Structure formats: C-alpha cells, structure tokens
Amino acid sequence: MLIGCPKEIKPQEFRVGLTPHAAREAVAHGHEVVVERGAGVGSGFADADYVAAGARVVDGAEEVFATAELIVKVKEPQAAERRRLREGQVLFTYLHLAPDPEQARDLMESGATCIAYETVTDARGGLPLLAPMSEVAGRLAPQVGAWTLQKANGGRGVLLGGIPGVRPARVVIVGGGVVGTAAARVAVGMGANVTVLDRSLARLSYLDDIFMGRLTTQYSSGGALAELLPTADLVIGAVLIPGAQAPKLVRRADLGTMLPGAAIVDVAIDQGGCFETSRATTHEDPIYEVDGVLHYCVANMPGAVARTSTLGLGNATLPFLLALADKGWSGALAADPHLRGGLNVHAGRIAHRAVAEALGLPLAEVALAA
Numbered sequence: 075m076l077i078g079c080p081k082e083i084k085p086q087e088f089r090v091g092l093t094p095h096a097a098r099e100a101v102a103h104g105h106e107v108v109v110e111r112g113a114g115v116g117s118g119f120a121d122a123d124y125v126a127a128g129a130r131v132v133d134g135a136e137e138v139f140a141t142a143e144l145i146v147k148v149k150e151p152q153a154a155e156r157r158r159l160r161e162g163q164v165l166f167t168y169l170h171l172a173p174d175p176e177q178a179r180d181l182m183e184s185g186a187t188c189i190a191y192e193t194v195t196d197a198r199g200g201l202p203l204l205a206p207m208s209e210v211a212g213r214l215a216p217q218v219g220a221w222t223l224q225k226a227n228g229g230r231g232v233l234l235g236g237i238p239g240v241r242p243a244r245v246v247i248v249g250g251g252v253v254g255t256a257a258a259r260v261a262v263g264m265g266a267n268v269t270v271l272d273r274s275l276a277r278l279s280y281l282d283d284i285f286m287g288r289l290t291t292q293y294s295s296g297g298a299l300a301e302l303l304p305t306a307d308l309v310i311g312a313v314l315i316p317g318a319q320a321p322k323l324v325r326r327a328d329l330g331t332m333l334p335g336a337a338i339v340d341v342a343i344d345q346g347g348c349f350e351t352s353r354a355t356t357h358e359d360p361i362y363e364v365d366g367v368l369h370y371c372v373a374n375m376p377g378a379v380a381r382t383s384t385l386g387l388g389n390a391t392l393p394f395l396l397a398l399a400d401k402g403w404s405g406a407l408a409a410d411p412h413l414r415g416g417l418n419v420h421a422g423r424i425a426h427r428a429v430a431e432a433l434g435l436p437l438a439e440v441a442l443a444a
C-alpha cells in the first residue's frame with residue numbers, strides 16, 4: 075500500500091504523523107512511503123532520515139494527497155487538506171468532529187474513510203492513541219497555568235508552589251483521567267495545593283492510592299465546583315466523554331465567583347471545552363480574559379513540545395498503521411474491534427455513535443470485510 079505523510083499546516087504545529095523509524099517498519103512490511111519535504115523538521119527529523127528509512131521525499135502536499143492510499147497525519151485536516159481528500163482514500167489522524175460540523179461535512183463530502191485516533195479504544199477501556207498526547211498536555215497544563223498566573227500575562231501573580239511562610243496556589247483539576255492525572259503529578263511536584271474532581275469513584279480511589287495524601291479527591295458535581303471555584307488560583311479542564319462534546323461544567327456566571335486574575339486551562343477544548351466561555355486559541359495567541367478570569371485554550375498543546383510528542387504518538391500509532399496498511403482498512407477494522415472504534419466517517423456518512431449524536435446526524439452501519 076502507498077502510505078503518505080504530509081507536513082502539518084495548522085499554525086504552530088510542529089509534530090509529524092510518521093517518524094523515520096515508523097517509515098522503516100512500513101517499508102519492511104512491503105509498503106511504499108511518501109513523505110512531504112520538510113514534514114519532520116519541526117520534530118527534529120531531516121528529509122535524509124526518511125530517505126535512509128526507504129521512504130520517498132516529495133515536494134509539496136499535492137503529490138502526497140494525490141497518490142497515497144493511506145494518509146497519516148497528526149491534526150484534523152485543515153480546509154485546504156480536506157479539499158484534497160478523495161473517495162476510497164483512508165485518513166488516519168486526530169479529528170475531534172463532535173464540536174466541528176464544518177469539518178464533518180467536508181469529510182463526508184470527500185468520500186474518504188476517516189479513522190480518528192481519539193476514538194480508538196483498548197481492552198482496558200482506555201484510549202491508546204489519545205493517551206500519549208494527554209500525558210503531554212496534562213504535564214504541560216500546570217506549566218502553562220503557572221505562566222498564565224504571572225502578573226505580566228494578566229494573572230493574579232501567584233507562584234504555584236508558594237514559598238516558606240506563604241501558602242501555595244490552589245489548583246482544581248476537573249477530570250482525573252490521563253490528562254488530569256498527569257496534570258496532578260506536575261502540580262503536586264511544583265508544590266501546589268491540588269484537588270481533583272471526577273465522576274468515577276474508581277478513578278478517585280486510584281488517585282487517592284497513588285498520591286498517598288498529596289492531593290485531595292472530590293466527587294464532581296455542580297455543588298463541589300461552586301465550593302471550590304471562589305478560592306481557586308488555577309482550574310484545569312480535563313473531562314472527556316469519548317466522541318462527544320465536552321459537558322459545560324462551569325458557566326459564565328460562575329466566573330464572577332472566581333478570584334480576579336485566576337486562570338483556566340481548558341485542555342478539553344478540542345472536544346469543545348468544559349467551560350462555557352472557552353474558545354479555541356493557538357500557541358501564537360494562547361490566552362484571553364473573560365470577566366477577570368484568564369483562559370488558556372490551545373487545542374494542540376502537545377505541538378509545543380513536538381519532538382517528545384511525535385515520538386510518543388508514533389509509538390502508539392505504529393501497530394495500528396501497520397494493520398491498516400497490511401490488511402486494508404476494512405480487514406484491519408474487522409480484525410480489531412478497538413481499531414473499529416476509530417471509524418468516524420465512511421462513504422459520506424458518520425460511522426461513530428457518539429459523534430453522530432453530537433452532530434445530530436444519522437449513524438451509518440458499515441459492513442466490514444468478512
């Protein structure tokens with residue numbers, strides 16, 4: 075099969091969908107690999123690394139999209155990329171369609187088969203292709219939150235860890251999954267006073283065990299948030315209902331109860347965000363203020379540490395990429411119900427239940443190879 079990897083074109087996105095090591099494995103499996111010139115540079119991979127791995131480097135995205143049967147990327151296809159997708163082609167990347175009807179419409183019109191990293195599942199109920207980037211974004215969240223809290227950025231001038239004689243900042247993390255746990259690890263490490271909220275008691279119990287008293291867990295409810303928001307310095311949004319729009323847990327009116335200059339980092343922004351006042355921002359212009367509260371809502375946080383992120387994402391995607399190339403999309407999905415969970419769009423229709431519900435569109439039943 076011909077696998078194509080274009081250079082990412084989302085602003086300030088330096089990751090790449092295929093590492094030279096992954097390209098080498100695909101070639102060893104008998105596939106042809108085409109990579110756009112410069113695609114890996116932002117992650118520290120030279121074109122020569124891909125050539126040494128047996129890939130062909132071509133000028134421009136046009137040839138990649140025109141020739142590849144399977145396109146591997148990182149971010150959701152931008153409008154210019156969507157225009158290049160065609161019937162019969164397979165797209166393997168993050169999509170986050172629930173809050174993005176325009177993208178959903180374009181992908182349906184393209185006729186391509188679109189498999190989203192973020193809805194591929196695993197046997198333990200996890201999301202193995204979201205997890206590595208959630209590890210990154212979670213670790214980054216207290217770091218960017220600390221920066222946002224600095225006075226020069228409009229924040230309330232509080233140091234996360236405090237100093238001897240001055241209490242540390244209060245950090246509230248809403249959602250204790252992969253992002254929330256990674257964020258807690260770093261915030262606790264920085265010396266902050268951390269509370270994690272979740273709706274899963276099993277998850278709260280796990281966090282209570284592993285942090286051994288170094289953070290507080292609390293069952294997530296409107297009442298719990300109403301109690302915590304008035305004293306929080308930093309609130310991190312990390313909830314997820316796979317495939318669906320993030321629930322709006324903090325309304326605009328709630329901002330009035332918060333401290334002036336407090337900060338929100340809404341990591342869940344790629345699923346629409348869990349604060350009513352969240353709107354996606356970019357690494358170029360990451361923060362804005364509403365009612366005295368600063369919002370950081372970058373939808374591709376891992377792009378900031380592209381080298382680490384590309385390597386982590388590549389480790390997770392490789393076995394699925396090889397399965398898709400070796401067996402064809404239909405055979406690979408038929409053989410693996412977890413990869414089947416990634417199917418979001420096929421032949422002009424939405425093929426994932428939660429995505430279809432979020433977009434108010436009918437769910438297509440897709441027949442797979444026997």
Ligand SMILES: NC(=O)C1=CN([C@@H]2O[C@H](COP(=O)(O)OP(=O)(O)OC[C@H]3O[C@@H](n4cnc5c(N)ncnc54)[C@H](O)[C@@H]3O)[C@@H](O)[C@H]2O)C=CC1
Nearest residue numbers: 207208211249251252253272273294313314342373374375
């Ligand atoms: N902005 C960015 O660059 C990135 C964003 N993300 C996003 O971060 C979000 C979280 O991802 P993960 O941690 O991997 O998901 P996860 O599935 O590991 O964790 C989500 C947690 O939210 C909890 N939850 C659900 N409803 C809740 C509620 N009402 N209150 C409190 N907790 C609730 C679940 O029980 C679960 O423990 C996703 O939207 C993901 O796409 C992930 C990576 C990068």
Ligand SMILES: CC(=O)C(=O)O
Nearest residue numbers: 168207344373374376
């Ligand atoms: C998960 C995601 O959307 C990202 O890593 O950008």
Ligand SMILES: [Mg+2]
Nearest residue numbers: 170344373374
């Ligand atoms: Mg995203």
